[in-house]
Amino acid sequence: MGIPGEIVExxxxxxxxxxxxxxxxxxxxxxxxxDGQPLxxxxxxxIHVGFALSKIDEDEARAAxxxxxxIGQAYEDELAALRDSGPGAEG
Structure with missing residues (x-):
């Protein structure tokens, strides 16, 4: 499962x-x-476990x-995995 996120920096x-x-x-x-896509x-x-898999538009992100x-708990579980994965956790 991937979840949409907005690039801040x-x-x-x-x-x-x-x-x-x-x-x-x-x-x-x-x-x-x-790599190669302008971001x-x-x-x-x-995003899936700390990696951006594809660039999506805002409408697609909002719908996702x-x-x-x-779907509730599965989404909460994915957010928890995101918090615990990858480099440099920021709360």
């Missing part, structure tokens, strides 16, 4: 990582798999968030 000294906001949780996410703050990505919130 891509540090110039670590272009392989982005700070991404997922339902209020800010987290460092590896964006290396999206900037405000863009949305689909609504769906995930509707």
């Amino acid at each position: 891509i540090p110039s000294d670590r272009p392989d990582l982005a700070t991404v906001d997922v339902s209020g949780v800010r987290r460092a996410v590896n964006i290396d798999l999206l 900037r703050p405000g863009d949305w990505v689909l 968030l609504e769906f995930l919130e509707g």
